[in-house]
Amino acid sequence: MPLLQAEEISVTFGGHRALVDVSVDAEEGRITGLIGPNGAGKTTCFNVLSGLQPPQGGRVIFDSQDISAVPAYKRGRLGMARTFQRIEVFGSLTVFENVLVAAEIRHRWSRGEEIDLDAECNDIIDLVGLRKVADQRVDSIPTGLSRLTELARALATKPRVILLDEPSSGLDDDESEAFGDLLLTLAKRGVAILLVEHDIDLVMQVCDRIHVLDFGTIIAVGTPVEIRKDKRVQKAYLGED
Amino acid sequence: MKDLLAFTVIGIVTGSVYAIAASGLVLTYTTSGIFNFAHGGIGMLMAFTYWEFRFHHHWPAPLALFVVVFVIAPALGALIERVLMRNLHGRSTGTSLVVTIGLMVMLMGIAQGIWPPAARPFPEFYSGHGVTIFGIFVTTHQIITIIVAGLAALIFWYLLNRTRTGVAMRAVVDDRNLAALNGVSPARVSMLSWALGSSLAALAGILIAPALNLEILNLTLLVVVAYAAAVVGKLKSLPLTFAGAMILGLLTSYLSLSWVHAEKIPGLPGALPTIMLFACLLLLPEERLRVGRITSERGPRVPSLGESLQGGILLVVGAIVVSLVLSDANLVRVGQGMALALVMLSLVVLMGYGGQISLAQMTFVGMGAFAMARFGLGGSPLGLLMAPLLAAPIGALVALPALRLQGLYLALATMAFGVAAENMLFPRAWLFGSSTRVVPRLHLFGVHFDGEKSFFVLLAIVFSLFGIGVLALRRGRFGRLVSAMRDSPAACTTLGVNLLTTRLAVFTLSAAMAGFAGAFYGGLRGSAQTNDFLMFQSLPLLLMAVIGGITTVSGALVGGLLLGLLQTQSSTGVLAGLVFLFTGAAAVSLGRNPHGVAFYISQKLEPLKDKVPWFRPEEPDEPLTEELPRIAAAAG
Numbered sequence: 001m002p003l004l005q006a007e008e009i010s011v012t013f014g015g016h017r018a019l020v021d022v023s024v025d026a027e028e029g030r031i032t033g034l035i036g037p038n039g040a041g042k043t044t045c046f047n048v049l050s051g052l053q054p055p056q057g058g059r060v061i062f063d064s065q066d067i068s069a070v071p072a073y074k075r076g077r078l079g080m081a082r083t084f085q086r087i088e089v090f091g092s093l094t095v096f097e098n099v100l101v102a103a104e105i106r107h108r109w110s111r112g113e114e115i116d117l118d119a120e121c122n123d124i125i126d127l128v129g130l131r132k133v134a135d136q137r138v139d140s141i142p143t144g145l146s147r148l149t150e151l152a153r154a155l156a157t158k159p160r161v162i163l164l165d166e167p168s169s170g171l172d173d174d175e176s177e178a179f180g181d182l183l184l185t186l187a188k189r190g191v192a193i194l195l196v197e198h199d200i201d202l203v204m205q206v207c208d209r210i211h212v213l214d215f216g217t218i219i220a221v222g223t224p225v226e227i228r229k230d231k232r233v234q235k236a237y238l239g240e241d
Numbered sequence: 242m243k244d245l246l247a248f249t250v251i252g253i254v255t256g257s258v259y260a261i262a263a264s265g266l267v268l269t270y271t272t273s274g275i276f277n278f279a280h281g282g283i284g285m286l287m288a289f290t291y292w293e294f295r296f297h298h299h300w301p302a303p304l305a306l307f308v309v310v311f312v313i314a315p316a317l318g319a320l321i322e323r324v325l326m327r328n329l330h331g332r333s334t335g336t337s338l339v340v341t342i343g344l345m346v347m348l349m350g351i352a353q354g355i356w357p358p359a360a361r362p363f364p365e366f367y368s369g370h371g372v373t374i375f376g377i378f379v380t381t382h383q384i385i386t387i388i389v390a391g392l393a394a395l396i397f398w399y400l401l402n403r404t405r406t407g408v409a410m411r412a413v414v415d416d417r418n419l420a421a422l423n424g425v426s427p428a429r430v431s432m433l434s435w436a437l438g439s440s441l442a443a444l445a446g447i448l449i450a451p452a453l454n455l456e457i458l459n460l461t462l463l464v465v466v467a468y469a470a471a472v473v474g475k476l477k478s479l480p481l482t483f484a485g486a487m488i489l490g491l492l493t494s495y496l497s498l499s500w501v502h503a504e505k506i507p508g509l510p511g512a513l514p515t516i517m518l519f520a521c522l523l524l525l526p527e528e529r530l531r532v533g534r535i536t537s538e539r540g541p542r543v544p545s546l547g548e549s550l551q552g553g554i555l556l557v558v559g560a561i562v563v564s565l566v567l568s569d570a571n572l573v574r575v576g577q578g579m580a581l582a583l584v585m586l587s588l589v590v591l592m593g594y595g596g597q598i599s600l601a602q603m604t605f606v607g608m609g610a611f612a613m614a615r616f617g618l619g620g621s622p623l624g625l626l627m628a629p630l631l632a633a634p635i636g637a638l639v640a641l642p643a644l645r646l647q648g649l650y651l652a653l654a655t656m657a658f659g660v661a662a663e664n665m666l667f668p669r670a671w672l673f674g675s676s677t678r679v680v681p682r683l684h685l686f687g688v689h690f691d692g693e694k695s696f697f698v699l700l701a702i703v704f705s706l707f708g709i710g711v712l713a714l715r716r717g718r719f720g721r722l723v724s725a726m727r728d729s730p731a732a733c734t735t736l737g738v739n740l741l742t743t744r745l746a747v748f749t750l751s752a753a754m755a756g757f758a759g760a761f762y763g764g765l766r767g768s769a770q771t772n773d774f775l776m777f778q779s780l781p782l783l784l785m786a787v788i789g790g791i792t793t794v795s796g797a798l799v800g801g802l803l804l805g806l807l808q809t810q811s812s813t814g815v816l817a818g819l820v821f822l823f824t825g826a827a828a829v830s831l832g833r834n835p836h837g838v839a840f841y842i843s844q845k846l847e848p849l850k851d852k853v854p855w856f857r858p859e860e861p862d863e864p865l866t867e868e869l870p871r872i873a874a875a876a877g
Contacts, residue, residue: 104721
């Protein structure tokens, strides 16, 4: 049973059907890819999963519970975290504070015992590789590092599932490779990862399964090998390259 | 029955004027994304201009009307769009709000400068003429008003639905960038809509001026009625806005029916737009969080505890020195600034840290002053305790319906609340009534702060303590959370933050702080009455806080002292007009930089810090006196 499931969700903007009966799922300890050309509906799908966009049809299931009517902030508390394609960092805070504020938020609603949040945040900063810029304000660091800050912030809520929206754009090749390793490490720790990414090499390298979205519908689901071979995928997406 | 018919006609006429004003507001808002608080101000200035041509220079009415509505007003609108509004696109609601409110205050200053208060007869069109329909005498002016509103509606419908320009306008509303890619110039469309909106404001102003006695403030506040009507159409739909305007016009008119007994609730007509606005706010669906906003501008570093303590001590020592040097009369003036600075601290928390807007801060100050007057007899600290306790729950109640929606609605709701409070709440006999209440000064631990010197030093101590407290708040968990929420509400939500309760907490805290400051503000003045806490007084407060620097404690101090000085130097006539003009102009030019004068000064003084080891830029008195002549010179 996957931890997070979208069941036949549909979203319409005016007359435009952004998502039509889309089903995706993410399992614990696995990295699941969600790929597709620009405008295919990937970010809309993420917005539905995280509760920022109410769907016109379909259900969202988390840990066997129907959370379709659960507001976004409560989904966060259930253990769902995400990053954004257009970066949403706390620009006036430092990188460390970005992570700390997330840990503090989690600590507040989880009403857990008093723990050393600073140490916890420092561990995350080291894990993600932001040590050098930890004390800089986020609005003064490069885009790639801002994206990593978003990831670090998401990790501070101790999520069971993370939705990553193009996390590697803005990273150079070496950084991308290190980022892939980081994702694998997180998956090993049992986190379910749903990955939207334009870097196809990265997706093929780290994902266990891949969903392909085109014009708001899922046209293929499978392992990286299967997806590479799929004719419709080649036509709709990979053929472009 | 005849009464009902007569008041229906009057209601439709009033509704027509509201509809003209409101449709102009909606038009500019939808095409440029900027909500124009100066809409009523433009109508006011144009009504005065019409009066000047028509009754001072005795131009024929059609000529004066043509020149004002079709030449000057659109030119003014286009100018405003080109100079002030165009580069506001994509900025935060707070920034564009400060700029349009600055413009509103500036226009009032211009009007007051050119046309100082005096009786200016402004007869209706074809005064005395009319026809009798079903036994009811309808004046020609009323008929003209209804026809103009109908024509405006028709022309609008045709323009938006049947012309290329209209399609371009609607395209820009839907997606500015996409429209640009398809060969539409968003800048030109936006300029055109501001020109049109401005014409409509002029028309509404001229039509309603006879009823409002050509009075600056009342005409300017037409914007409150206009947006109350526009909220019915969610600030977007023109037909619904028309309907809202008609409902408002009819309701206002029916209140005059003898069997309605509206006189039992004094001030109800003035508060009607507010009531309608709040009713609509409750019905509006919750906002969808927008993703992909601009990030915050780079702001000043938050001072450490040590630095803020140093700043506080310096301020108190400075205040003691000042209290020994200045005469009592001058101390009251500076004290007024200090008390206003204390009020502005509440805006630093709300707007500077939280990114939320309140246009009713003086209303909360009034509640604090009332609490001190009522419960602080003999200077009892109970009054001081009751001040925030009274202001906070009312603040929470006012903010709650608007906080589910985007930031603009909070500005609209608080402004409307301020208007309702001055009409319905404060004039109540158990509150201020029509008289003046004595507000005592604090008596604590056997010490009386009745004297001007001691009260001034007390004000400085209180400001310092609150400043240190506000900075501690900013450095702590709550401050981080509030800053995070300002920078990205969407990210906060996904982290598990309930935006509504957090925003409510910030607004309630801010209202409580303003109420607390009100106890001192009232104490300084010694008395309080309804007219001390009009909604309009919240606007210069906000603008000057932005000019001083809304994101810093030192900014509040600079802003407060500046406002205090300006207020006590001039209270009437041309000089007051200049003060408005200066405040508005400074806010318009500084509105883009929320860190204000204080930040500018501290940056300039940064190199000094190394040379003078004990010096900190938080120290307020010196930079202010240095800076004043420069600002004065800049303002001309």
